[in-house]
Amino acid sequence: MHLGALFIASHVLTSGSVRETARRFQLSPSTVSTAIHNLEIELAIKLTERTSGELVTLLASDRVLEGLEPITAAIAEFGQLSGQDSVAAADVYEAWASRIPVKIVTMERFLEVADQGSINRAARRLRLGQPQLSLQLANLEKFSGHRLFERQAQGSVLTEEGRRAYQIFMAISQAWNELKSSADERYQRNARSLRIGSIIPTGSESWVARCLGSLVSEWNLRRNNNAISLVSMTADDLREALKSGRIDVAILDSVFGLESFRHRELLQTEMVVIAPPDSTETSVADLVAGHAICMPSPRTGLGHAAMAFSYGRAPNRRLRNQDITAADSLPVIVDLVANHGYVSFLGRVSALPIADRVRIVDLDVHLPMSYHVAFNHRKAAADASTVIIETAARITSEPVAQTARQAAGTRETAA
The missing domain is CATH 3.40.190.10 (Periplasmic binding protein-like II)
Structure with a gap:
């Protein structure tokens, strides 16, 4: 992950909006979406979802946002080191922070060089080529605008700015590893x-x-x-x-x-009508014509079949659309039938356990389920x-x- 992507993702989780974040940082919405998507992949957790075209942050995002706070605070310190004051020129700082190309792995390699006191020793421990590691450090120094190491005969020693960078990068690395360790534990539990x-x-x-x-x-x-x-x-x-x-x-x-x-x-079972216990109608047609209907959502197999059946039994019924209610909650449907005079449809195997609360009426045709x-x-x-x-x-x-x-x-x- 780049520091810029973490900064962007933190703002998305705070604002709850990809487009607002894109406008504020003058980025494309696709860039912002990619940042939050990459964070979800890294942490193996879903943080947002789309509902009716709007972005909705999920409960897990609160914990992740809390874990990102030390990182965004350290990014602000990195901005001060690099000449980007987050207070004096907030808009300039945010534009800079959202575009930081520095990867966390690069910072961790910087920390390894500082701990080893030698690029060669660090390269061997990291199993990298010395020229590759030197180039990464040079790019990091160029972006920060400071020399971070003094190259000496006995190795590499941190400069004053390098010591400040060490504290900043250590804080970021520790916070990121805590987030990642929680993700690893979560992945193992899910597996x-x-x-x-x-x-x-x-x-x-x-x-x-x-x-x-x-x-x-x-x-x-x-x-x-x-x-x-x-x-x-x-x-x-x-x-x-x-x-x-x-x-x-x-x-x-x-x-x-x-x-x-x-x-x-x-x-296998068959569809039946469930009616109020005090109802007196003997035919399904009379029940459907004389009572309001609440049935499972047509998104279910039962609801789709029941909707088609009820429409076919009373095509001329007044207020046809107004008093047919579809619900995804079967307990609510049962309560409407048992206590509020509605009729509905269930599979016989589901209706039998509640036979003491409703009337079960057979259909005039066999409708298998x-x-x-x-x-x-x-x-x-x-x-x-x-x-x-x-x-x-x-x-x-x-x-x-x-x-x-x-x-x-x-x-x-x-x-």
Whole structure:
């Protein structure tokens, strides 16, 4: 990394704007974007993202910005050494600081020469050619505007300006190494972590939540080396996260978009209507016509199918667009149905665990649904997928077995 790039990145994280930083430092937006991108690569962490065309700084940027503060303070001291006063002429200083071409590795080589007291000894330790190291030091002296070493028969001795530069470069090197060491630890944790994403469960009683709970319990009992982290999001976001490598395993309600991933069917079910417990309508058409609708987002497989089905059942309904609400939160959907008179659509396997809170009404046509688990090339991801599939098979068979037991009890009572 160049010092100029770190100075630019620090301002982006402070201002939250690439364009404002570019205008202030009279740089192109692409140059500023490259600086923040290179910092993200060096630290192995995402610091910003684009949302609706605007740059948004993420939570991790606060810690990085704090780690950059000693570096930007040392850059100001370097500016004073080089004749660029950050107070007297702030705009001139910022233009200079954002264009410092000096790399951190060059400063660390300067420190090595100062510690060894000899360019030749430092070159051997660094496994560099002596002419190459001498040229780098000469360029550093040219940029600073000062001789930093006195070449003597017994070696190289720091000048007064060289001693000031030594303190400045040491502060930068230490601060940078602290940032990098945190990144290395984070990378090692991420490399060991197995990241699993799922569609948003209806609640703690849902089969998705129970699958993930069983997975974590069984995984930890086996004392696997890979720690598990869990996240819930929409199907669209899950596919993007799987594609970018942010997650290793995804539980989705649609096979769409999984062609490039390893995937297996998790379970099959059918779509049903969930209605308020005190509703009296007996047909789906009457329910759809008589109640406001809240359904999963059309970005999900379930939401897309439900939207098409509901539109087809009541094409002439008044206020069609005003009282159909799409939501990415299944707990909110269930609450709207159970407590506020809405109707919605779920897979039967998701509706059965909440049958005490809502009415479950069959569709007048069979509309099959399938859930899938997709995973990347890691062996741990394949192992986790196997556990999820086995758990889903066990969990979803329980309501069927319970229904059979209840039916048998009814027959015995009648007899």
